[in-house]
Amino acid sequence: MAQQDIFVTRPCIPPLEEYIDQIRPLWESKWLTNMGDLHRQLEQALRQKLGVDRLSLFVNGHLALEGILQAMELSGEVITTPFTFASTTHAIVRRGLTPVFCDIKETDGTIDERKIEALITEKTSAILPVHVYGNCCNVEAIGQIARRHGLKVIYDAAHAFGVKLNGKGIGSFGDASIFSFHATKVFNTIEGGAVSFRDPALAPALCEAKNFGILDEETVVFAGGNAKMNEFQAAMGLCNLRHFDEEIAKRQALVTAYCQQLSGIPGLRMLRQRPGVRPNYAYFPILIEAEEAGTDRNTLYQALRDYHIFTRKYFYPLITDFDCYKDQYAQTPLPVAKKIASQVLTLPLYGDLGLENVEMICHAVKKILCK
Numbered sequence: 001m002a003q004q005d006i007f008v009t010r011p012c013i014p015p016l017e018e019y020i021d022q023i024r025p026l027w028e029s030k031w032l033t034n035m036g037d038l039h040r041q042l043e044q045a046l047r048q049k050l051g052v053d054r055l056s057l058f059v060n061g062h063l064a065l066e067g068i069l070q071a072m073e074l075s076g077e078v079i080t081t082p083f084t085f086a087s088t089t090h091a092i093v094r095r096g097l098t099p100v101f102c103d104i105k106e107t108d109g110t111i112d113e114r115k116i117e118a119l120i121t122e123k124t125s126a127i128l129p130v131h132v133y134g135n136c137c138n139v140e141a142i143g144q145i146a147r148r149h150g151l152k153v154i155y156d157a158a159h160a161f162g163v164k165l166n167g168k169g170i171g172s173f174g175d176a177s178i179f180s181f182h183a184t185k186v187f188n189t190i191e192g193g194a195v196s197f198r199d200p201a202l203a204p205a206l207c208e209a210k211n212f213g214i215l216d217e218e219t220v221v222f223a224g225g226n227a228k229m230n231e232f233q234a235a236m237g238l239c240n241l242r243h244f245d246e247e248i249a250k251r252q253a254l255v256t257a258y259c260q261q262l263s264g265i266p267g268l269r270m271l272r273q274r275p276g277v278r279p280n281y282a283y284f285p286i287l288i289e290a291e292e293a294g295t296d297r298n299t300l301y302q303a304l305r306d307y308h309i310f311t312r313k314y315f316y317p318l319i320t321d322f323d324c325y326k327d328q329y330a331q332t333p334l335p336v337a338k339k340i341a342s343q344v345l346t347l348p349l350y351g352d353l354g355l356e357n358v359e360m361i362c363h364a365v366k367k368i369l370c371k
């Protein structure tokens with residue numbers, strides 16, 4: 001039994017003094033938002049950290065995704081995954097595009113690249129896969145499919161900050177990738193996000209997309225929204241970036257302990273990263289095969305709550321089962337996504353969780369499953 005409630009995550013926060021020092025200059029400059037000095041500094045630092053050439057900050061990850069869809073002037077259908085957070089599909093729909101759902105893989109929960117081509121029609125304009133939990137998609141195969149059919153590839157890399165594949169930053173694959181810096185993500189700016197992108201010609205359109213379509217003082221070129229990151233967010237980002245590697249190292253130790261202590265339990269399975277990936281340990285999902293485990297995911301979820309351990313069913317329900325999307329779009333078969341959504345449970349994970357809590361959580365899981 002946990003002494004205190006244990007939640008699935010807790011945000012990283014720098015020492016208060018460090019943040020105060022970071023925002024102190026704003027009391028002099030009075031420049032609080034609209035691409036100020038801290039915004040410029042963070043954008044530069046993140047280009048380096050993420051290993052990408054071009055990056056544009058946004059007020060949150062969701063509007064970064066809407067922004068890039070707008071800047072690319074996409075239309076028609078977008079092939080995507082139902083096993084993700086609401087934002088991915090909402091961005092497609094809110095931009096007037098039609099989502100086409102593709103099944104996922106058992107191994108890592110990312111889009112099943114072998115099932116993409118069958119979904120391509122003459123209306124398809126892009127593929128929008130998700131590096132779900134920071135698990136890296138098959139970017140090579142997806143890139144080949146996109147080239148063959150003249151499609152754009154935009155990755156939802158909201159979970160994948162700091163992930164590398166064969167030494168390359170995850171944001172350097174595809175035509176663009178969006179990141180989320182929400183408080184619950186591995187790296188946060190309180191709320192925040194960014195898009196990395198390949199084509200330099202997209203830069204002005206992205207600037208306009210987050211600032212009312214304003215090109216200069218007297219020229220407004222389209223109906224853009226307002227999605228600018230402010231200086232207080234950028235300051236939080238600059239501080240948290242200094243502690244990021246330390247946070248990841250702590251998470252790595254916790255994940256190693258989880259894996260050791262939860263291996264060999266009948267009916268409990270973990271997802272796998274593909275080879276060549278440097279992970280960011282953003283989440284720790286487990287899968288419960290009810291028949292083998294003798295207990296289903298929902299029972300485990302509830303029983304852990306009784307121990308004051310608050311897990312989350314990321315990602316259940318599937319997007320296609322949301323009230324707002326049910327029976328709305330073409331019904332493609334999604335057997336794997338349905339199965340994984342019914343089995344998955346994301347266990348608590350954050351740098352300061354502590355090895356003793358991991359041990360306690362594993363003990364509780366075993367007690368519930370092996371009774």
Ligand SMILES: *Cc1c(COP(=O)(O)O)cnc(C)c1O
Binds near residue numbers: 061088158
């Ligand atoms: C968090 C998240 C987003 C949205 O990011 P915000 O910064 O919260 O707007 C988009 N996609 C996925 C998969 C996410 O988890």
